[in-house]
Amino acid sequence: MIGKNSKGFVHLFLLVVIVAIGLAGIGYYGYKNGQIKINPTQKQAAVSLTPTLNPENPSNWAIYTNYFLGYSIKYPGGWEIHSVYPNDEYDDGEKVDLSNTHSISLTSPDYKLGISFKEEQNMNNRYSFEENAREWRIYYMSSTAELGNAQTEIIKEEGFKIDGRDAIKNTIPYQFEDMERPGTAIWMYIPLSGKHLLSVKYYSENSDEKELELYNEILSTFQFLNKNEASSLPNKLVTITYIGGLCPDGSTCSSTKLILRDGSSGIIDGLKGIQVNLADILELTGLVDSTDFDKVRTKKFTGICPKAYDGQEVIYVFYTSHGTERVSSCETDVEENYPLFSKLNGLIQ
Numbered sequence: 001m002i003g004k005n006s007k008g009f010v011h012l013f014l015l016v017v018i019v020a021i022g023l024a025g026i027g028y029y030g031y032k033n034g035q036i037k038i039n040p041t042q043k044q045a046a047v048s049l050t051p052t053l054n055p056e057n058p059s060n061w062a063i064y065t066n067y068f069l070g071y072s073i074k075y076p077g078g079w080e081i082h083s084v085y086p087n088d089e090y091d092d093g094e095k096v097d098l099s100n101t102h103s104i105s106l107t108s109p110d111y112k113l114g115i116s117f118k119e120e121q122n123m124n125n126r127y128s129f130e131e132n133a134r135e136w137r138i139y140y141m142s143s144t145a146e147l148g149n150a151q152t153e154i155i156k157e158e159g160f161k162i163d164g165r166d167a168i169k170n171t172i173p174y175q176f177e178d179m180e181r182p183g184t185a186i187w188m189y190i191p192l193s194g195k196h197l198l199s200v201k202y203y204s205e206n207s208d209e210k211e212l213e214l215y216n217e218i219l220s221t222f223q224f225l226n227k228n229e230a231s232s233l234p235n236k237l238v239t240i241t242y243i244g245g246l247c248p249d250g251s252t253c254s255s256t257k258l259i260l261r262d263g264s265s266g267i268i269d270g271l272k273g274i275q276v277n278l279a280d281i282l283e284l285t286g287l288v289d290s291t292d293f294d295k296v297r298t299k300k301f302t303g304i305c306p307k308a309y310d311g312q313e314v315i316y317v318f319y320t321s322h323g324t325e326r327v328s329s330c331e332t333d334v335e336e337n338y339p340l341f342s343k344l345n346g347l348i349q
Contacts, residue, residue, distance in 0.1 A: 065225070067236075067324055068100040068317055069119055069192060074221035076214075078109045085254075097256060097271050100239055100317060106218070113211060115202040115218065120189075121331070122196065133168045133189035133197060140187070141172075147185065150174040163223050165191055173207070183207055186215065190222075226323075235260045235268060237281075237288060240348060241315040244307025252307075257348055261285060261319075276347055284347065287340040288318050293325040296340075297332050305330035316344075 061074040064081055075081075082088060083096040084103050098104060107114035123135040137155075140146045153173040160169050172185040184207040188200040200219070204211040240257045247253040260266055260273040263281035276284070307313045307330070314329040327334060334341055 061221070064104070064106065065099055066101070066104070066117070067225070067319070068102070068326070069198065070225045070324065071117075071198070072223050072225060073106075073117075073218065075106045075218055076108075080107050080109070081105070082107060095271065097239065097258075097268070100236075100241075100256070113202075113214070115200065115215060118199045118201075119192065120197050120199050129166075129189075129191045129197065130168065136189060136197070136199060137170055137187060147172070147174050148176075150176045153182070162190055162219070165224070167191065179205075181206055184212065186212075188219075235262060235266065235273075236319040237261045237285060238319065238344065239271070239317045240344070241317070242312045243315065244305075244312035245310055259284070259344075259347070274348060280343075280347060284340075284343055287343055289320050291318075291320075291325075291340045293318070293320075293327065296327060296334075296338070299333045299335070301329065301331055301333045316341075 061076055062079075063072055063074050065072040081098055082105050083098060083101055084105075085096050088096045088098065103116070103118040105114050105116045120136055122132045123139070124132065127135065134157075141152070141155075151174065156171040158169050158171075160167055167188060167190040170187040172187065173182040174185055175182040183203060183205045185203050186201065190198040190200060192198050202215050204215075237259045239259075241254065242256075243252065243254045245253045256271060258268065258271040258273045259276060259281075260268070261281070263273075263276035263278060265273050265275045305311075305313055314334070316327045316334075318325045318327075336342060336345060
């Protein structure tokens with residue numbers, strides 16, 4: 001059992017995942033200014049995550065699918081999926097669409113075990129995946145939002161394959177003053193498309209081998225979606241997520257709008273569709289399926305993301321006939337007079 005200083009951290013991690021990411025920036029700049037030192041890492045040959053524990057047949061496990069980021073993973077019976085928002089509701093009371101979100105956690109019924117999955121943007125688009133993954137590790141190691149005041153030992157860094165892609169795994173022994181033995185933190189970074197990566201984290205308070213083997217078993221079921229699977233979510237045509245600005249309680253506001261392929265006001269994953277007439281939905285569907293999204297994303301946004309100063313980032317996810325396509329206003333300079341966005345903005349205003 002973890003002591004007083006560390007209990008709060010672990011429970012907070014399992015319940016809220018990484019809601020304090022903004023605070024980590026202070027530590028990152030501390031690192032850049034030479035105030036924080038990180039032990040050198042050692043790179044090893046790529047290895048595969050292979051299952052080593054089979055508490056029940058994984059073929060009977062439930063499957064979580066994230067259509068927004070394009071992956072699926074199985075998890076044991078009784079485990080739960082949660083977003084970073086309390087009660088999985090946005091501040092305006094709308095339910096979070098767990099299949100279309102940046103960050104989720106899988107947790108055991110007693111909240112003692114959990115794995116977080118979080119999309120991270122590149123620290124620097126000129127960096128390689130490996131360099132960006134290392135920068136994110138340093139970023140979080142420099143922050144009290146993760147391991148707090150725990151003492152950490154030399155980090156072991158190794159490459160591994162996950163569903164055919166090269167990824168990075170960091171094993172971090174840590175110990176709070178009142179812990180009898182070190183715990184183990186595992187931080188993984190998996191490359192996503194479009195200069196993004198997926199951060200996967202889990203912890204074992206007492207470095208329990210069975211716990212670590214169970215985590216390993218769960219992660220062995222991780223798969224990337226192919227384009228047909230990514231577009232198979234029933235009826236969705238586009239979601240528009242607004243992130244940024246302060247809500248009355250001081251937290252960051254976020255909301256999502258949904259348009260269904262039939263233009264109805266039906267509800268999917270807690271989101272109610274915006275009602276659109278047949279002529280408009282046919283035109284919008286044609287634009288979604290015919291737009292060259294790679295061309296759209298070539299025009300990069302070079303300013304400061306508005307959510308840094310109480311504005312909003314707008315993230316569009318289009319469910320096309322050839323797969324999902326994501327466009328962020330803080331990564332792409334979205335032209336409002338472009339036919340697709342002009343039509344879409346006219347419908348949602």
